[in-house]
Amino acid sequence: MHELSMANSIIETVLNEANKRNAKSVxxxxxxxxxxxxxxxxxxxxxxRLLVKGTPLEKSKLRIEGEEGRVRCEACNxxxxxxxxxxxxxxxxxxxxxCPKCGGTVEMVAGRNCFIRSxxxxx
Amino acid sequence: MAxxxxxxxxxxxxxxxxxxxxxxxxxxxxxxxxxxxxxxxKAIDIMGSIGSGKTSLIELIVQKLKxxxxxxxxxxDLTTTIDADRVARHGVEVVQINTGKECHLDAxxxxxxxxxxxxxxxDLIIIENVGNLICPGEFRLGADERLVVISVTExxxxxxxxxxxxxxADVVVINKIDLSQAMGVEFEKLRNDVNKVNAKARVxxxxxxxxxxxxxxxxxxxxxxxxxx
Numbered sequence: 001m002h003e004l005s006m007a008n009s010i011i012e013t014v015l016n017e018a019n020k021r022n023a024k025s026v027x028x029x030x031x032x033x034x035x036x037x038x039x040x041x042x043x044x045x046x047x048x049r050l051l052v053k054g055t056p057l058e059k060s061k062l063r064i065e066g067e068e069g070r071v072r073c074e075a076c077n078x079x080x081x082x083x084x085x086x087x088x089x090x091x092x093x094x095x096x097x098x099c100p101k102c103g104g105t106v107e108m109v110a111g112r113n114c115f116i117r118s119x120x121x122x123x
Numbered sequence: 124m125a126x127x128x129x130x131x132x133x134x135x136x137x138x139x140x141x142x143x144x145x146x147x148x149x150x151x152x153x154x155x156x157x158x159x160x161x162x163x164x165k166a167i168d169i170m171g172s173i174g175s176g177k178t179s180l181i182e183l184i185v186q187k188l189k190x191x192x193x194x195x196x197x198x199x200d201l202t203t204t205i206d207a208d209r210v211a212r213h214g215v216e217v218v219q220i221n222t223g224k225e226c227h228l229d230a231x232x233x234x235x236x237x238x239x240x241x242x243x244x245x246d247l248i249i250i251e252n253v254g255n256l257i258c259p260g261e262f263r264l265g266a267d268e269r270l271v272v273i274s275v276t277e278x279x280x281x282x283x284x285x286x287x288x289x290x291x292a293d294v295v296v297i298n299k300i301d302l303s304q305a306m307g308v309e310f311e312k313l314r315n316d317v318n319k320v321n322a323k324a325r326v327x328x329x330x331x332x333x334x335x336x337x338x339x340x341x342x343x344x345x346x347x348x349x350x351x352x
Contacts, residue, residue, distance in 0.1 A: 002225065002226055002227060002258050002261075009144050009147075010144055013142050013144070017138060017140060017142075021138070023130075027135060036287060037145070037261065038257050038258055038260060038261040038287060039261075085319055087283060090280065090283065092283060092284075094283050094286040094320060095286055095287075095290070095320070096286070096319055096320050096321070097290055097320065097321045097322065097323070098319070098322060105321070105322050105323045108290070112145075113143065113145065114143070114144045115140075115141060115142055115144060115145075115146075116140045116141070116142045116144065117139070117141060118137055118138060118139045118140055119137070119138050119140060120135060120136070120137050121136055121137075121138060122133060122134070122135050123129075123130035123132060123133060123134045123135075
């Protein structure tokens with residue numbers, strides 16, 4: 001739901017970088033978005049397209065790479081993908097903070113990020 | 124003269140940025156937390172769905188603790204001061220934070236509100252987030268405890284449909300349990316769902332209408348015995 005403001009921050013950050021390096025246009029923006037961040041990539045792309053109009057980013061390609069969720073268990077040192085639970089009654093799958101190895105509670109160590117990995121600029 | 128190397132006109136080049144967009148908020152949240160700790164003020168972030176009873180819960184917590192501690196309440200809403208006016212009736216300091224169109228509070232807005240508050244005259248700040256079970260989870264504010272409120276009138280699927288915010292919660296309140304039978308929604312079912320998603324969160328059933336469960340919420344938030352400065 002906050003994709004518009006996130007798209008705005010992304011564009012501002014890239015514009016700053018482009019200005020710093022005297023680039024005339026931005027060709028590509030490579031984003032990494034955690035699969036457990038509260039961001040919808042479709043909405044983000046839509047907002048991005050709306051906001052880049054009339055800026056050096058107008059023709060840029062927005063590439064989005066998903067970051068998998070990873071958890072770590074303090075009790076048994078398990079580190080791996082986040083455990084998904086099935087709920088056959090409602091036909092849904094949902095993530096849990098339960099350790100798949102010892103049943104303890106895990107901490108999320110990846111999957112909630114949103115960062116700009118790199119940009120391609122034209123001088 | 125120093126040799127200058129620069130890109131030729133039209134040259135294409137890649138820049139590694141690794142610029143974290145969410146980090147700005149995490150940094151601001153850490154600053155808020157440090158500031159609150161320095162002044163010995165405990166802060167609670169109350170998140171939850173629209174109409175689940177966040178303001179009612181805050182009113183009851185304030186009523187219970189206002190004789191014991193110096194409390195301020197920050198009310199987050201898109202617009203109006205309706206919630207702030209409700210809480211202000213209880214004689215505590217209230218700051219209304221209007222987000223305009225944003226669906227959540229963020230650490231920067233809290234920093235602004237803290238800036239206008241005399242922290243030396245407070246023991247506890249209760250922050251009411253914008254009614255929403257999605258976005259507030261992503262933006263930590265720097266509070267010591269995060270609480271999520273839902274109610275039985277929203278039906279039986281609230282937890283499993285919004286697992287992320289429950290992963291963030293230290294305490295989960297299931298409100299309006301006096302209407303459980305009429306709604307055909309069981310408290311136990313919702314509690315089990317929370318346990319499955321986040322076993323560390325403490326789950327409390329309440330009715331803000333009758334006052335059931337409020338003492339338990341206060342205890343779960345560890346604000347029943349605050350250290351006075």
